[in-house]
Amino acid sequence: MNSLSESGVSAPKTWEEFAEVTAPALKESGYIPLAQSHLPWIFTENFHSRHNLPFATNNNGYDGTDTQILVNNPAIKAHFTALTEWKEAGLFEWYGTGWGDNQTPFEEGKVAIWLGSSGSFGGLAQKDLPFEFSATFLPYWEAITAEPTQTFIGGASLFAMSGKSNEENKATAEFFRYLTSPEVQYMWHKETGYVPITEAAYELAKADGHYDRMPAAEVGIQQLSLPAGENTKGYRMGFYVQIRDVMNREYGRILTGETSVDDAFATIEKEANALLARFAKTQG
Numbered sequence: 001m002n003s004l005s006e007s008g009v010s011a012p013k014t015w016e017e018f019a020e021v022t023a024p025a026l027k028e029s030g031y032i033p034l035a036q037s038h039l040p041w042i043f044t045e046n047f048h049s050r051h052n053l054p055f056a057t058n059n060n061g062y063d064g065t066d067t068q069i070l071v072n073n074p075a076i077k078a079h080f081t082a083l084t085e086w087k088e089a090g091l092f093e094w095y096g097t098g099w100g101d102n103q104t105p106f107e108e109g110k111v112a113i114w115l116g117s118s119g120s121f122g123g124l125a126q127k128d129l130p131f132e133f134s135a136t137f138l139p140y141w142e143a144i145t146a147e148p149t150q151t152f153i154g155g156a157s158l159f160a161m162s163g164k165s166n167e168e169n170k171a172t173a174e175f176f177r178y179l180t181s182p183e184v185q186y187m188w189h190k191e192t193g194y195v196p197i198t199e200a201a202y203e204l205a206k207a208d209g210h211y212d213r214m215p216a217a218e219v220g221i222q223q224l225s226l227p228a229g230e231n232t233k234g235y236r237m238g239f240y241v242q243i244r245d246v247m248n249r250e251y252g253r254i255l256t257g258e259t260s261v262d263d264a265f266a267t268i269e270k271e272a273n274a275l276l277a278r279f280a281k282t283q284g
Contacts, residue, residue, distance in 0.1 A: 002131045003031050003112035011113070011136040015082065018139055023091040026112045036115035037102040040247045042138070043083075045235065046151040047076055050231030051144045061236040065280040071236070072245075072269035075144050079253060080261045087255060094255045097248045111207050117154055118220035121193025125214075127172045135216035150226035152234045156194070185208075194219045238279025243272045 004010060004022070007029040012018035023033035036042050048055040053075055059063040064235045086092035093111065095101040106114035109130045115138070119253055124133060140148035158179075178184060185201030187193060196202050200223060204212065211218040238241065250264040259267075 002133065003029065003109075007112075011134075012139050013137070015079070015141045016093045016143070019082065019086065019091070022113075023086065025070055027090055031112040032090070032093045032105065032110055034086070034113045034115070035095065035102045035105060038116070039094075039097075039101045040244045040250045041154060042115050044071065044076065044247060046138060047079060049138050049151050049228045049229075049232045050138055050148055050232050051235075052147075053144075054231050055235050056237055060231060060234070064231075065238060065239055065276075065283045067275065067276055067280070069243070069269060070271040071272065072265040075141070077261050078143075079141065080251075080265075084254060084261065093124045094252075097252060102133055104232075118193040118195060118217070119154070121192050121214075121217060124193075133216065135219040137219065144189070147227070148283060149229040149232045149242045152232060153195070153224065166198075176200070189217070193217060193220075195224065227283065237276060238282070239275040242275050243268075246275075 004028060007025040009022045010026045012022040016035070046054065047053075053059060053073070054070050056067050056069050058067045061067045064081040083094075087094065093105070095105060099116070103114060103116055103120065105111045107124070107127060107129060118135070121135075138151055158176070160176070161171070164172070179188075180198060182198065182200040183206045185196040185198055185210070186204045189196040189201060189205060196205065205217075208246075233241055246268055250259065250268050253259040254261055254264045
């Protein structure tokens with residue numbers, strides 16, 4: 001049995017359902033209803049994608065480097081206001097910026113719903129957890145949209161760098177060819193939980209009965225395959241790692257009561273746009 005069935009509720013499809021039905025029941029059963037492990041990725045970047053909201057000018061940065069971030073908007077500020085209210089009411093907890101800081105209480109059975117990555121499934125499956133876990137789509141706000149859209153990938157990647165010899169480039173290409181073969185992609189998907197990057201590997205997983213044995217493993221693929229929108233293909237912004245650092249700092253200050261939601265997002269907007277302007281200058 002898991003925490004949701006024990007509490008007589010199902011996974012929420014919307015944040016309204018979470019706040020009104022799911023979270024109170026989980027709290028009544030003695031659980032912390034919700035935690036998550038990446039505020040910029042899940043509750044910022046994919047918040048915008050799930051609701052098909054623009055995240056930056058210039059087609060989310062794809063059409064030029066003279067880009068400005070659009071994070072200081074009413075929709076996401078309402079979401080973070082809700083987070084602060086849920087935290088105060090014992091419906092949400094934030095354990096720090098570290099990924100494991102928030103995953104560990106879930107593994108210990110203290111947190112009922114944890115938002116993270118399908119790439120954690122492999123590790124979770126190998127642990128002696130005190131419950132059975134599953135997965136579902138990221139909730140959305142009905143107040144924002146009646147037609148939620150897809151999320152996008154986290155971005156764990158391999159890169160081939162320029163300036164290498166022909167021999168090295170050939171070896172890199174062969175390695176990438178090996179990694180993307182259906183059999184290797186399926187193995188990687190099955191062992192880690194990361195989604196396969198080719199349709200052939202996905203079909204191989206289905207044919208082997210992987211999703212019959214572990215239905216949660218298919219949820220990430222299904223969520224990435226939901227209807228797309230103008231703002232669901234991710235973003236391209238320079239110095240974005242540094243921008244995420246600004247977000248993490250300000251989100252921590254929001255959730256510890258050091259600053260207001262309005263002031264935090266104004267700061268993120270100001271510092272992020274300054275970083276984007278610096279990056280644009282480096283591009284000639």
